[in-house]
Each structure stands twice: as structure tokens, then as C-alpha cells.
Amino acid sequence: MKFIRVNTLKIDPKTLKNRLERKGIVLKETFLDYAFEVKKSPFSIGSTPEYLFGYYMPQSISSMIPPIVLNPKEDDFVLDMCSAPGGKTTHLAQIMNNNGCIVAVEISKTRTKALKSNINRMGVLNTIIINKDMRKYKEELLKKKIQFDKILLDAPCTGNEIKDKHRNVSKEDIKYCSLRQKELLNIALDLLKKGGELVYSTCSIEVEENEEVIRHILNNRNDIELVYLTPDKFLGINIKKGYLDGTLRVFPPNEPFFIAKLRKI
Numbered sequence: 175m176k177f178i179r180v181n182t183l184k185i186d187p188k189t190l191k192n193r194l195e196r197k198g199i200v201l202k203e204t205f206l207d208y209a210f211e212v213k214k215s216p217f218s219i220g221s222t223p224e225y226l227f228g229y230y231m232p233q234s235i236s237s238m239i240p241p242i243v244l245n246p247k248e249d250d251f252v253l254d255m256c257s258a259p260g261g262k263t264t265h266l267a268q269i270m271n272n273n274g275c276i277v278a279v280e281i282s283k284t285r286t287k288a289l290k291s292n293i294n295r296m297g298v299l300n301t302i303i304i305n306k307d308m309r310k311y312k313e314e315l316l317k318k319k320i321q322f323d324k325i326l327l328d329a330p331c332t333g334n335e336i337k338d339k340h341r342n343v344s345k346e347d348i349k350y351c352s353l354r355q356k357e358l359l360n361i362a363l364d365l366l367k368k369g370g371e372l373v374y375s376t377c378s379i380e381v382e383e384n385e386e387v388i389r390h391i392l393n394n395r396n397d398i399e400l401v402y403l404t405p406d407k408f409l410g411i412n413i414k415k416g417y418l419d420g421t422l423r424v425f426p427p428n429e430p431f432f433i434a435k436l437r438k439i
């Protein structure tokens with residue numbers, strides 16, 4: 175299944191739909207008025223002038239859910255902790271109507287280039303790109319007493335290894351990722367303002383990288399509560415309650431995803 179997210183910072187969904195349909199691309203509506211399923215395309219969806227103009231982003235419908243659930247406001251100060259190549263950063267900027275401020279952090283230099291290119295292509299103006307390891311950058315932020323209203327932690331996971339490196343994952347990989355995810359989530363929560371909200375997401379199917387990470391945080395910190403999510407508004411998506419009440423899981427044929435929301439109290 176292929177989807178596109180229309181970049182409403184540059185074009186309205188109806189105009190883009192008409193333009194693409196005139197080229198023989200068949201699009202189907204989704205629960206989101208600015209996202210379409212690509213039912214048929216005579217050529218690669220990433221090779222049109224409209225793509226180069228930054229009118230849309232090809233991405234799974236599942237990957238659009240974390241920014242929607244985070245729901246940043248136009249005056250929010252937002253941290254996107256693991257941001258490249260920027261599918262969710264550019265979506266957050268779109269929801270914020272290019273207002274407020276997003277700090278987009280990415281550890282990999284090569285992936286930061288892709289992030290920069292997507293941000294430029296899509297006309298995002300409210301984002302500061304930081305090519306650093308969040309585990310070190312945290313110290314700088316805390317020293318300056320900088321905290322955020324909203325944080326997205328779209329964590330590195332074994333799902334990325336399957337997709338990017340086409341390899342099977344071992345028990346050790348899952349354990350390694352789970353430890354890293356707990357570390358990153360604790361960092362994120364330290365950087366969240368009181369009353370601030372955080373969305374944790376992965377494209378892994380493993381409980382150790384999803385529900386267990388959230389359970390670990392809830393058992394070990396007394397300044398965090400779970401914000402209950404329900405699957406009902408994501409019509410047409412194979413989305414269900416996660417194995418921890420209040421969390422969400424997307425299942426095939428959609429791209430598998432786990433989404434949880436936390437609040438600092």
C-alpha cells in the first residue's frame with residue numbers, strides 16, 4: 175500500500191489531487207483530508223515535478239499517526255528527537271502552520287542531509303536542525319534549562335533494520351534496541367515541561383520495544399502518566415488497542431506501528 179501526505183503549507187489537497195489525476199495517477203481518499211492512497215501510478219510517485227516542488231511526501235499512513243496524536247499547537251516549542259529523514263518533522267511543521275518552533279535532532283550526518291533536503295523541499299521554516307547525539311545534546315539543553323511543550327520520540331527500532339538493511343533481527347538486537355529506547359525515552363521525559371506531552375512511536379512489532387518500554391517508564395517514574403488513546407478516529411486503517419491499555423498498534427496490510435502518549439505531571 176502506498177500513500178502520500180499533501181503538504182498543505184504549499185498546496186491544497188484538492189488542487190494536487192486534480193493535478194496528479196490528470197497524469198494518470200489514481201488516488202483514494204483516507205481518514206485524513208490531506209492524505210491519499212496511491213491505487214495506481216504509471217511512474218514512480220517520487221519522480222514527479224510536484225514531488226520536487228514539495229507538494230507532497232510519499233509515506234505510510236501509519237507514519238502519519240504519531241504527529242496527529244502529538245497535535246502540536248501553533249505556538250508550541252517542539253522537540254523531534256530522532257528526526258531524519260523528516261517525514262514526521264515536516265508533518266509537525268504542517269500541523270503548526272509553519273509557526274512555533276521545532277528542534278529536529280538527528281545523530282547521523284548522512285541522514286541529516288536527507289532531513290535538510292526534505293525540510294527545504296517542503297518549505298518548512300519553523301525548524302532548527304541539530305546533527306547531534308541526543309544522549310549528549312541533552313546535557314546542553316538541561317544546563318540552559320531548556321524544556322519543551324511537546325516531544326516526538328520516533329525511536330530507532332528493529333523495524334528500521336528490517337526495512338533499511340533487509341535483514342532478520344535477533345533476540346540480542348531486540349534487547350539492544352529496547353535498552354536504547356528506554357534511555358532515549360527517559361531523556362525525552364527529562365526535557366519535557368511539566369504538563370507537556372510526548373508521543374513515543376516505533377515501527378517495530380516487538381513488545382520489548384513498545385509496551386514494555388512504556389510499562390518500564392510508568393513503573394520507574396512518578397512524574398509521568400499515560401494519556402489514553404483510542405483507535406476509533408483512524409477510519410480505514412487496521413489499528414487496534416495495543417497490548418497495554420491506552421496504547422495503539424497498527425497491523426498489516428498497513429505498516430506496523432506502535433504509538434503511545436505520555437504527559438508529565
Ligand SMILES: C[S@@+](CC[C@H](N)C(=O)[O-])C[C@H]1O[C@@H](n2cnc3c(N)ncnc32)[C@H](O)[C@@H]1O
Pocket residue numbers: 237255256257258259260261262263279280281282285306307308309328329330331334
Ligand atoms: C525511526 S528513524 C526516525 C524517522 C523519522 N522520525 C521520520 O519520520 O522520518 C530513527 C532515527 O533516529 C536516529 N537516532 C538514533 N539514535 C539517536 C540519538 N541518540 N540521537 C539522535 N538521533 C538518533 C537514527 O539515525 C534514525 O535516523
